[in-house]
Amino acid sequence: MIALGCDHGGYSLMQEVIAYLEQQNIAYENFGTYSQESCDYPVFAKKVAHAVAEGKCEKGILICGTGIGISITANKIKGIRAALCGDCFSAKATREHNDANILALGARVTGPGLALEIVKVFLETPFSKEPRHVKRIAQIEQ
Ligand code: RB5
Numbered sequence: 001m002i003a004l005g006c007d008h009g010g011y012s013l014m015q016e017v018i019a020y021l022e023q024q025n026i027a028y029e030n031f032g033t034y035s036q037e038s039c040d041y042p043v044f045a046k047k048v049a050h051a052v053a054e055g056k057c058e059k060g061i062l063i064c065g066t067g068i069g070i071s072i073t074a075n076k077i078k079g080i081r082a083a084l085c086g087d088c089f090s091a092k093a094t095r096e097h098n099d100a101n102i103l104a105l106g107a108r109v110t111g112p113g114l115a116l117e118i119v120k121v122f123l124e125t126p127f128s129k130e131p132r133h134v135k136r137i138a139q140i141e142q
Helices: 011-023 041-053 068-074 088-098 112-124 131-141
Strands: 002-006 028-030 059-064 082-084 102-106
Touching: 002 011, 002 041, 011 028, 011 059, 011 112, 041 059, 041 068, 041 102, 059 068, 059 112, 068 082, 068 102, 082 088, 088 112, 088 131, 102 112
Parallel strands: 002 028, 002 059, 059 102, 082 102
Antiparallel strands: none
8 A cells, every 4th residue: 555645736746646556556545635725745744654654554655846845754754764756766776775665756846757657666666675774774763
């Protein structure tokens, strides 16, 4: 189950992400926002981060205008490793090296075609489980 959250800046791109997930038969829970009306990204970042941190959802996708505010907020929640990605190399590396559990996207920065490729790579790339990465991830929480 993938937890989804965005603000007004990310709403339009999120509709494209939802269409992609439905086309791929990937289950998701949408924590909002549900319109383009101005809203506060921390509200949705926290909903998604808690759903992932508590194990209700395996991963999350968060979108705001830049991806910055929403990822900063998500990373305040213990156990969350939210990665703001604007390219496929970073999306692959953050899954393999950081076991990132939330992907953040900036809808005003990254075009929809690239953003959907990033989503695909992020969801399909497993954590490497290499001991050096396991050790470093444990150090994040210490
Ligand atoms: C909203 O205008 C904008 O500040 C928000 O989407 C995001 O970019 C914050 O980091």
